[in-house]
Amino acid sequence: MSRYQSPKVNVNMSAARGVAVGIILLIIIGVVISASVKIVDSGHRGVLLHWNAVDLTQPPLEEGLHFVVPFQDEVVNIEVRTLKYASDARSASRDLQTVETTVTVNYHPNREAVHRLYKDIGLDYENRVIQPAIEETVKQVTAKYNAEELITKRPLVKQDIEAAITERLNQFEVVTEVISITDFEFSPLFAQAIESKVEAEQNALRAENDLRRIEVEAKQREANAIGLANANIAEAKGEAEAIAIINRALDENPNYLDWLKTQAWDGKLPLVVGEGGTPFIQIPIKP
Numbered sequence: 001m002s003r004y005q006s007p008k009v010n011v012n013m014s015a016a017r018g019v020a021v022g023i024i025l026l027i028i029i030g031v032v033i034s035a036s037v038k039i040v041d042s043g044h045r046g047v048l049l050h051w052n053a054v055d056l057t058q059p060p061l062e063e064g065l066h067f068v069v070p071f072q073d074e075v076v077n078i079e080v081r082t083l084k085y086a087s088d089a090r091s092a093s094r095d096l097q098t099v100e101t102t103v104t105v106n107y108h109p110n111r112e113a114v115h116r117l118y119k120d121i122g123l124d125y126e127n128r129v130i131q132p133a134i135e136e137t138v139k140q141v142t143a144k145y146n147a148e149e150l151i152t153k154r155p156l157v158k159q160d161i162e163a164a165i166t167e168r169l170n171q172f173e174v175v176t177e178v179i180s181i182t183d184f185e186f187s188p189l190f191a192q193a194i195e196s197k198v199e200a201e202q203n204a205l206r207a208e209n210d211l212r213r214i215e216v217e218a219k220q221r222e223a224n225a226i227g228l229a230n231a232n233i234a235e236a237k238g239e240a241e242a243i244a245i246i247n248r249a250l251d252e253n254p255n256y257l258d259w260l261k262t263q264a265w266d267g268k269l270p271l272v273v274g275e276g277g278t279p280f281i282q283i284p285i286k287p
Contacts (some may be wrong), residue, residue, distance in 0.1 A: 038066045038075040047076040047115045054119040059112065078114045078123070082106055082177060085130050089138035097147035097190055103134045104180040105165065110173040117173040129172045137164040142184075150184045157181075 038061075040046035046061030047054060050073055061075060068075065086104040093099055107130070109117050121128050141160045142150060150157055162179045169176055 036067055036070040038068055038073075040064055040066065040075065041077050043079060043081040044077045045080050045109075045111055045114045047078060047118045049074040049076060054115050056115060056119065058115075060114045076118060076123075078109060078118060080109050080111045080114065082108050085126055085134075087131050087134040089135050091139040091142040093142055093145060093147040093150060095146040098187055099142050099147070099150060100185045101138065102182045103138060103161070103165075104182075105130060105134065105169075105176055106178040106180075107169065107174055107176045110175055113173040121172060125172065125174065129174065130169065133165055133168045137161055137168065140164065147186055147190060154184070 038046065040061050040063045042063050044063055046063075046066065048058050048061060048068070049055065052074065060078075066075065084104065084106050086102060088100065088102050091099050091101075109125075117125060138161060141157060141164060144160075145153065145157060158179075158181050161181060162176075165179055166176045
């Protein structure tokens with residue numbers, strides 16, 4: 001074997017080394033570019049991290065493509081669309097009745113302050129902030145009302161719970177949109193007592209309405225009777241006045257009665273005229 005390699009072998013080795021170096025450079029460039037380009041998804045905001053520390057001097061990144069310092073900066077995506085969280089809350093009323101309800105909160109993180117939300121709480125803010133806020137608020141508000149008031153004053157109770165939850169979550173850069181509260185549920189014994197009371201009140205109201213109806217009908221019958229009596233009195237007065245007028249006319253003129261007869265005559269001759277008059281007898285004629 002020769003002590004020296006041929007030039008052809010040297011060229012092949014150099015080419016292989018060149019290809020390997022080129023591949024390594026392409027890999028390095030690809031890694032650098034990948035680390036330099038960050039994408040914020042639609043409906044999200046990006047929190048910029050320098051060496052895993054939140055940069056509060058920079059506002060949250062908008063959705064889209066962003067260039068950062070490779071290997072130094074990272075971007076955390078936080079969803080800012082409307083989100084929903086439901087929590088079952090158990091509490092006690094002022095009269096120590098057990099109350100159970102479900103509170104549903106539609107919310108979204110403050111789009112301009114997600115970097116502070118991430119720095120102070122992190123991504124698990126639902127369990128760390130929203131759930132405790134709902135449970136504590138429901139307990140505080142329901143303790144101000146007795147069980148019956150929770151039913152009769154439900155809009156006011158809902159308003160108090162909404163205001164308290166909204167104020168509390170705003171402190172953590174969480175914006176509430178809609179807060180829904182289902183009907184308050186009580187123990188079966190208390191619920192039965194409430195149902196019985198409501199039924200008794202409805203029966204009392206029905207009886208009161210019936211009494212009012214009877215009173216109105218009685219007043220109507222009384223009014224009709226008074227109206228009929230007044231009409232009879234008026235008719236009697238009219239007849240009495242008519243008789244008085246006729247009597248005065250007879251006193252002034254004895255022939256007035258004959259004049260009335262002629263006014264009432266229908267033009268047909270009677271068969272017999274009473275005493276004091278001229279008899280008219282209609283004798284049938286045979287054919």
